[in-house]
Amino acid sequence: MIPQRIAVIGAGPVGSVLGAHLQNAGHSVVYCEVGRGRRETLSRDGVKVSGEIRLETGPATVVPSVDALSNYDPELVFIAVKANALPLICDALAAFLSESATVVSWQNGIDTEQVIAETLGRTRVLRAVINHGVVMGGADEVIVTFDKPPHYVQELNPGQELRAVTVAQVLSAAGMPTQRADDLISMVWRKGILNAALNALCALTGMNMREAWNDPYSQRLAKEILKQAITVARANEIKLGWNYYHEALTYIGEGKEHKPSMLLDLESGKRSEIDFINGKIVEYGDIAGLPTPHNRSVFWLVKAMERAL
Structure with missing residues (x-):
C-alpha cells in the first residue's frame, strides 16, 4: 500500500x-x-x-x-x-x-x-x-x-x-x-569517506571546498585522511571497489566553491556532524585496531571548536 x-x-x-x-x-x-x-x-x-x-x-x-x-x-x-x-x-x-x-x-x-x-x-x-x-x-x-x-x-x-x-x-x-x-552500507561509506576528507578541514580553516583542495598543505592532509578512512573501511569488510582512492581524488578535485555544511554549522554557532563522519572513522579504526591519527586530530579539533561555541 x-x-x-x-x-x-x-x-x-x-x-x-x-x-x-x-x-x-x-x-x-x-x-x-x-x-x-x-x-x-x-x-x-x-x-x-x-x-x-x-x-x-x-x-x-x-x-x-x-x-x-x-x-x-x-x-x-x-x-x-x-x-x-x-x-x-x-x-x-x-x-x-x-x-x-x-x-x-x-x-x-x-x-x-x-x-x-x-x-x-x-x-x-x-x-x-x-x-x-x-x-x-x-x-x-x-x-x-x-x-x-x-x-x-x-x-x-x-x-x-x-x-x-x-x-x-x-x-x-x-x-x-x-x-x-x-549493499547500501558500502554506498554510505563511500560517501562518508568523501565527506571526511575535506569537511573538517574546511570547518577548521574557513576555506571552501575548492580552496581547501587547491591549497597544497590542506590537500596533503586531506589525502592522508582519505587513505586512513579507506584502510579502516576495508579492515571492517566494507566494499569500496579496488579503484576507490583514485575515484575519490577525481570527485573531490571537481568540487565547487561552496562551503560544506560542517563549516556553515560552526559559523552559525551550531554543533556539527563530525561524530558521524571523521568520528566514525576513528571509532571503526579502534574496532579494527588501526591507528587513525589524522582523522582523530581533526575530530578532536572540531569537537574543541564546538565546545567553544
Whole structure:
C-alpha cells in the first residue's frame, strides 16, 4: 500500500527538496521545523527550489516539534536533520508512531540508521543515500548545486524489502528516481569517506571546498585522511571497489566553491556532524585496531571548536 501521509523532519535544504517533490506529487506532507523564520516562510510561501532542479509548491503544513506530528498520524517519516539531533527525535517518535509506519534516514553520515533503530527498532527503519547537493540560497529558496540520480534506499532487516521498494516507488513517482539497493552500507561509506576528507578541514580553516583542495598543505592532509578512512573501511569488510582512492581524488578535485555544511554549522554557532563522519572513522579504526591519527586530530579539533561555541 502506497503511503499518503508523509512527515519530513527538518525543512532545511535537504528536507525541503524532498518535501517539495512529494507535495507536488499529491501526497499529504507535513514538515517539522524548529526554526521559526523557516516555518513562517514555508507556511506562507511554500518551498522554492532553483538550480539543477526547479520546483515551487503552495503553502506548506509545518509544525514546530516532533511531538506535534502525532496529530497527523504519518505513515512514512523522512528524517532530514543533522545526525546529532537523532536521540531526541527518535524518543519523540517512539511515543506515537504506529508499528506499520516506515522511518527513513535521509541524511549524511555513517551509522545514522543504527541510532534510529536503537529506539524505533530495525524492522521499520530504512537508510537512504542521496545523490544531489543542496544549499540554502537565502531565507526562502533552496539551490540544487548538482543532481546525479538515482538515489538509493535499503531496509535494515531481511524480510522488509517491500518497505524499501515502496519508498523507492513513491520517490520515483514524485520525480526523484530512486532504487532499492542490496549493499547500501558500502554506498554510505563511500560517501562518508568523501565527506571526511575535506569537511573538517574546511570547518577548521574557513576555506571552501575548492580552496581547501587547491591549497597544497590542506590537500596533503586531506589525502592522508582519505587513505586512513579507506584502510579502516576495508579492515571492517566494507566494499569500496579496488579503484576507490583514485575515484575519490577525481570527485573531490571537481568540487565547487561552496562551503560544506560542517563549516556553515560552526559559523552559525551550531554543533556539527563530525561524530558521524571523521568520528566514525576513528571509532571503526579502534574496532579494527588501526591507528587513525589524522582523522582523530581533526575530530578532536572540531569537537574543541564546538565546545567553544
